Structures are given as structure tokens and as C-alpha cells.
Amino acid sequence: MALSDADVKKQIKHMMAFIEQEASEKAEEIDAKAEEEFNIEKGRLVQTQRLKIMEYYEKKEKQIEQQKKIQMSNLMNQARLKVLKARDDMIMDLLNDARKKLNNIAKDSNQYPTLLEGLILQGFYQLLEPKVTIRCRKEDVAMVQAAVQKNIPIYKEAVRCNIEVRIDENNYLSPDISGGVEVYNADGKIKVSNTLESRLDLMAHQMMPEIRVALFGVNQNRKFMD
Incomplete structure (x- = not known):
């Protein structure tokens, strides 16, 4: 269809x-x-x-935290250095005050001659030389001569050796020295400095740990005391 x-x-x-x-x-x-x-x-x-984005901001956050730690550490170190300097300044002030008072020892007519005797005899023992030369302040010559005469027999008795002592009257110690003596061997190459200033410096060095403890207390971070 x-x-x-x-x-x-x-x-x-x-x-x-x-x-x-x-x-x-x-x-x-x-x-x-x-x-x-x-x-x-x-x-x-x-x-x-x-x-x-999260990783970027996490990284930024860590960087900022690290910078904060570094800044805090720097600030703490600066503060610690300032404290140490302040303590050192205080100790230096104390030592300077002590040096100023040394003159009072030399002015003590009862104490100073005995002190000179001890300083001279110690010089003999430290050198252990048959001939020595002593230098002192010009105003101390008479006291030094008396101390030498007193100490020679003591030294001979102790070490069983003779000693010849010369007082150098051509080269006196500076009048700025508070007192004490310098003792030399025969050729002048070995010196024992027993001035009051040198003895103070030696004692200050030896006693520095005790001085720090007395002034500032025990340092918990310090393992050794010397």
C-alpha cells in the first residue's frame, strides 16, 4: 500500500x-x-x-616561632652579659677600695715591719738562691735592712744554706707603691714580686670564687670552683 x-x-x-x-x-x-x-x-x-595555603602559613608560623626563640635567646644573653658586667664592676670597685686602704697598712708602725719580714722571708724561700737583691721604697730601707738581718738566720736554719742579700739603693720602687718588696736572683732574671699590690692581686685571684659566692650566692650552673 x-x-x-x-x-x-x-x-x-x-x-x-x-x-x-x-x-x-x-x-x-x-x-x-x-x-x-x-x-x-x-x-x-x-x-x-x-x-x-595551609602549608604556607604553617611554614610562616614556624619561621615566626623560630625568630621569637632566637630573639628571646639574644635578649636573655644580653641580660646575662649585663648582669655579669655589673658583678665584675662591683668586684673591681671592691678591689679598688682595698687598694686604697693598702697605704694604711704601711703607716701602721706595729703591723708593717712584721709584714715586711714575712714578705722578705717568703721571697728567700721562693728563690732559694745564694745571692739575692731586694728593691723597696726609699722610705722603707731601714725597715728592710732590719728585716733582712732578722730573716737570714731563720732562712739558714730552715734550708741549711747561706744567703747573701743586697738592698738595691740605686733603683727604688715607685713611691706610688703602697709597700712591700721585690726580690731578685743574682742576675736579675728571676723576680718575686711581694709588693702589697701584687699580694692583693694574688689573693684576689685565688679567692675570687669565694668572693663571688659571698657577694652573689652559689652559682647553680658552676661545676668547678677554681
């Missing part, structure tokens, strides 16, 4: 409608899949950037 033109047109129209419907559905499917892939990719990119 032959189809009329109207039937053909109707079938063509129906087929076109079907094709359009399938195309529309396919397009919607493609759009949906594209939207899904877009959202997935967008989420991935957002998460990646979020992690990068």
Missing part, C-alpha cells in the same frame, strides 16, 4: 522528533557529566590550593 505524501511527512516529522528527543537527552547527559567532572576538578583544585 503506497504511502501518501502526508503519511511520509508525518513519519519524517515523527523520526525528527525522536532524533531531537534523543539529542536533547544526550546533551543533558553530557551537560550533567561535564558539570560533575567540573565540580570534581573544582573540588580537587580547591583542596590542593587549600593544602598549599
Whole structure:
């Protein structure tokens, strides 16, 4: 049975409608899949950037924390150095005060001659030389001569050796020295400095740990006292 033109047109129209419907559905499917892939990719990119941002700020936070620790350490070191300097200044002030009082010892007519005797005899024992030379202040010559005469028998008795002592009256110690003597061997190459200033310096060095403890208390971080 032959189809009329109207039937053909109707079938063509129906087929076109079907094709359009399938195309529309396919397009919607493609759009949906594209939207899904877009959202997935967008989420991935957002998460990646979020992690990068978090990593960046975590790194910055660590850098800032490290800088804070370094600054705090520097400030503590500066404070510690200031404290140490203040303590050293205090000790130097005490030693300077002690040096100023040395003159009072030499002015004591009862104490100073006995002190000279001890300083001279100690010089003999330290050198253990058969010939020695003593230098002193010009105003102490008479006292030194008396001390030498008193100490020679004591020295001979102790070491069983003779000793010849010369007082150097061509080269006196500076009048700025508070007192005491310098004792030399025969050629002058070995010297024992027993001036009051040198004895004070020696005692200060030996007693420095005790002085620090007396002034500032025990340092808990200090393992050795010498």
C-alpha cells in the first residue's frame, strides 16, 4: 500500500522528533557529566590550593616561632652579659677600695715591719738562691735592712744554706707603691714580686670564687670552683 505524501511527512516529522528527543537527552547527559567532572576538578583544585595555603602559613608560623626563640635567646644573653658586667664592676670597685686602704697598712708602725719580714722571708724561700737583691721604697730601707738581718738566720736554719742579700739603693720602687718588696736572683732574671699590690692581686685571684659566692650566692650552673 503506497504511502501518501502526508503519511511520509508525518513519519519524517515523527523520526525528527525522536532524533531531537534523543539529542536533547544526550546533551543533558553530557551537560550533567561535564558539570560533575567540573565540580570534581573544582573540588580537587580547591583542596590542593587549600593544602598549599595551609602549608604556607604553617611554614610562616614556624619561621615566626623560630625568630621569637632566637630573639628571646639574644635578649636573655644580653641580660646575662649585663648582669655579669655589673658583678665584675662591683668586684673591681671592691678591689679598688682595698687598694686604697693598702697605704694604711704601711703607716701602721706595729703591723708593717712584721709584714715586711714575712714578705722578705717568703721571697728567700721562693728563690732559694745564694745571692739575692731586694728593691723597696726609699722610705722603707731601714725597715728592710732590719728585716733582712732578722730573716737570714731563720732562712739558714730552715734550708741549711747561706744567703747573701743586697738592698738595691740605686733603683727604688715607685713611691706610688703602697709597700712591700721585690726580690731578685743574682742576675736579675728571676723576680718575686711581694709588693702589697701584687699580694692583693694574688689573693684576689685565688679567692675570687669565694668572693663571688659571698657577694652573689652559689652559682647553680658552676661545676668547678677554681
